[in-house]
Amino acid sequence: MVPEPITQAELEKYLWGAAVLLRGYIDASDYKQYIFPLLYFKRICDCYDEETERALAACGEVFPEDHRFVVPEGAHWHDVRAVTEDVGMALQEAMHRIEDANRETLAGIFGDTSWTNKDFLSDATLRDLVEHFSSETLSLAHVPQDELGQGYEFLIKKFADDSGHTAAEFYTNRTLVRLMTQMLDPQEGESVYDPTCGSAGMLLVAALQVREQGKEYRSLRLFGQEINLITSSIGRMNLLLHGIEDCTIVRGDTLAEPAFVEQDRLKTFDCILANPPYSISRWDREAFSSDPWGRNLFGVPPQGRADYAFFQHIIRSMDPATGRCAILFPHGVLFRDAEREMRRRIVEADLIECVLGLGPNLFYNSPMEACVIVCRMQKPPARRGRVLFINAVDEVTHEKAQSFLEPRHIEKILAAYLSDEDVEGFSRSVPVEEILAKDANLSIPRYIARCDDGAVTPTFAGVYEEWTEYATEKSDAMEELRAVLKEVGLDG
Template sequence: MKKKSHISQSELESYLWGAATLLRGYIDAGDYKQFIFPLLFYKRLCDVYDEELSEALEESDGDQEYAALPEQHRFQIPEEAHWNVTRTKVRNVGKTIQDALRDIEKANPDTLFGVFGDAQWTNKDRLPDHMLRELIEHFSTKTLSLSNCPEDELGIGYEFLIKKFADDSGHTAAEFYTNRTVVHLMTELLEPIPGESIYDPTCGSAGMLLSVVAHLKRQAKEWRNLRLFGQERNLLTSAIGRMNLFLHGIEDFRIVRGDTLAYPAFVEGDHLMKFDVVLANPPYSIKQWDREAWASDPWGRNIYGTPPQGRADYAFWQHIIASMKARSGRCAILFPHGVLFRKEELSMREKLIAHDVVECVLGLGPNLFYNSPMEACVVICRMDKPKERRNKVLFINAVNEVTRERAQSFLTDDHIQRIVGAYQAFTDEDGFARVVGNAEIREKGCNLSIPLYVRAMTSPTMLILEDSDKYGQNPLKQAIIKWQESSKVLRESMNCLFEVLADAQMKGDCQ
């Protein structure tokens, strides 16, 4: 087989996004992923199969039977389902693709069953033959073998595509994409180690599971013995997650499609499986869930009570706590701030504090929830706190630790290092972090709102004075920056005032 040239990262990204642009005018941008991801994975499987076949032929002096043996290949590709066969079809191309994908799934039932999703390939009104042929020819311009495109590089390209689709698909993006810098921060806070079990109950495209792998790779530690588990309600999204892990070279994992609250997938006998690390960004305040069933949950997850019908956040929170190992279990959950102070969830918060599993409440800046301006928080829970951290909660106000460029908000490495450093130190830092005893939290009505305990000390006046020597270089730009900073401080102060008033009202109601 003729050796192909290595594909650079920029070439790969241009190639992948070029496939998506061919769909413009035929289908909505939010639907691109239904067709592009399966075709990409299909092409990759066939090119790697061919590469393995060539290597086996070379080492066996051309023995075709030996090269075709199942043990020579990671995945089996039936001859009639190969990309090169599909490429020759000029009519009913959609049905040809659909049949090929199903044949590959059937040939690999233990690993690939259902992995290609359920896109309607045979709808010629949306996907005419000529357009699908253009798409196939576009993907055929590069050979996605391991030598041309190693797993880590293709994985990065796939993540690029996931983010591009998230950018194009508006509010639905949060279903399968979480800001990767926030995921990185959450992983760093939990410090996963080799051999641990990692679980995401609402795993989306599996970005949080992959973040743990990347964390260990950066530290040059063993990552292949991680045990990765995820559940995802949306069929397409769960398929994207599985493809994502495969394209990153990870095969030892379990991602199951299903509703975590109604039908938890990972159980042992009559109880939930327990994990070392749980990372999660549950869907925000969903209303369509079976509250009545939760009230008498057969898995015993209603530890602290039954959440209101209009907000299932505490159902996910309790599911996560019930899924953590008694000694090593720890979690990081990305939530909207409302879970920290909403009155309708007060009784469950009181039990959370009494249980002493909340270790850290971290407030992040705005726009870090994907396609939403709302500020996010990360709650860290630990089943067996170190003795010196018991009956205490660390509050970190990192609302100013955020950067925004080209309409995208993210955390820089410096932001992440500062936050992780404060968490590891677990001590007071003026205007940034404070350790608060559970008794004080109870005095404040079990309100976990961060500004009640620690307020950012940014002063717009001081910022202007400190930068006065730069002010003349670009006065309009600097004035806008100062105005934004001042507005942020004002907003935070007003939020704190409203929370104090709500706290006072709560106490009055209790009395």
């Protein structure tokens, strides 16, 4: 008998119940590296059983092509469930055998979790986890693809809420991602790339948006790179659990070793969605100064802030004809003095189509205001030589420590973005010459906030943020100077 589909509420309770079993044993930020591999392992095995039953019912025997993935003998969920000692070893061996048997699609999918370290999780705790997951059948009939995908997204957000400052590495505010995706409007057959993809949420939203439009979302070609192994594995699982198989998620450092190259140049893409890590200081600036991929075309960023290294990587990765990108940044990239020359050259190249200012708390566990920079290799004629500024700082809803965009906010922003008409106090198309006359400062209040006489008046929030960024920048410069003086013996 085919089981009734589980409700979304029941699924979420079931999934979160696994995390509850880990409380007190490991840090909340580590839940993901245990829960997600177990969930995916159980799903693969239950679907394997479902495929076996379907084949037997149809023709009385089972062939290899009846299965989406191979589950080797002895590596099934039921085999692990029967183990009472060294449960972690049994889990690890089963997962590795499934990866080896499906090397083209599942190599490395379960990550590098240390299942055999009993100081973290004892046999008893692992048995409890296995029994908890065994309480539901994760077949397609009982848990359809869309429902499991939504449950997976629910877990990702819950882990982000629970894990504090580490959340940003694998979760970006979904309402903001939806806005960015609608601004780029990916189409059937296009390539979509995220150079710092985390759990692949941006790539997933791009595919789902195409599906919502009634188009063939599986025709999209999705590419992502993520430096953290377990997070990159989570990203691959995320897409596969949503039924998206034409995807390539690679583990690696995008700045040090870009994964997507063609002969002697970077691979280019139609759409790029990105939320790069904010102002990282541990990166190889010296290597970037002589970058073999030509990503330093506008200059070399300061050691303490790699934002413009990611920015230039993205520009280099846009298709010359169809390429467009939407990048989520903190506001500081719009006006920091150390990046002025690079910013000026990017403005002069007429690549920036839109600078969108958003309210605070849209980054996880950070009060900073966000901005989205949209670039386009081939702007529409009416937008050439101009940059559209949108001041949407007030278009946000606050809830506890987190903020989000409601549909009405997204609709208003999109309407301004798609229009060639200015909206007083909200959006304005500014000639590149005017921006260059202001030292290529892209701070939005310099172009939109207005007095009755038409003069531009910066807001207090904008001035305060600029002052904070400048103060931090000067402090960083002093630290670098002290380090240089110390090296040459002039620090005393």
